[in-house]
Amino acid sequence: xxxxxxxxxxxxxxxxxxxxxxxxxxxxxxxxxxxxxxxxxxxxxxxxxxxxxxxxxxxxxxxxxxxxxxxxxxxxxxxxxxxxxxxxxxxxxxxxxxxxxxxxxxxxxxxxxxxxxxxxxxxxxxxxxxxxxxxx
Numbered sequence: 790x791x792x793x794x795x796x797x798x799x800x801x802x803x804x805x806x807x808x809x810x811x812x813x814x815x816x817x818x819x820x821x822x823x824x825x826x827x828x829x830x831x832x833x834x835x836x837x838x839x840x841x842x843x844x845x846x847x848x849x850x851x852x853x854x855x856x857x858x859x860x861x862x863x864x865x866x867x868x869x870x871x872x873x874x875x876x877x878x879x880x881x882x883x884x885x886x887x888x889x890x891x892x893x894x895x896x897x898x899x900x901x902x903x904x905x906x907x908x909x910x911x912x913x914x915x916x917x918x919x920x921x922x923x924x925x
Contacts, residue, residue, distance in 0.1 A: 828909065831884025835906040838880055842889065845871050846899040857893055864891045864899075 842864075849867050850856050856863070869877040883889060883903040890902045 828913075832906060832909050832913075834884040835903050838883065839889070839901045839903065839906070841873075841880065842868065842891075842901045843899055845873055846891065846901070850893075850897065850899060857897065860893055860899060861891055 845868060846860065846864055849871075850860070856867075865881055868874055868880055871877070874880055881889070883905055885903075885905040887903060887905045890904070892900050892902070894900055
C-alpha cells in the first residue's frame, strides 16, 4: 500500500485580490442604492412636513386673519406652540436640514416651500408621482 503525499494548496495573492475587488464592487453598488433611498426618505419627510405646516398655518390664518401680516416672521412660533405638533424642532427643518420658506398667496392661502425638495423633485421621478414638476 502506497501512501500518497497530500499536496497542500494555499490561497494565492491574486485570488485574494479578486475576492477583495468583488467585495468592494458589491459594497459600492449597495452604498449607491442606499444613498438613493436616503434621498427618497428625505423627500418623503419634507413632503409630509410641508403638508402639515400648510395645514397648521392655514388654520391659524383662518382663526386670526390679522396673522397674515406677520406670517413670514412668526410662523415658527406658531408651529412651536401648536397642539397639533409633538416635536416642533423636527418639523421646522426639511429632510436635508434646510429652512422652509413661508409665503402668503394672493388668495390668502399659506404656501410652504423647501428649495432642496424642489431641486430633488425637478431631477428625480419619485414615489409621489411627480413628473419633474413641483405642485406648489
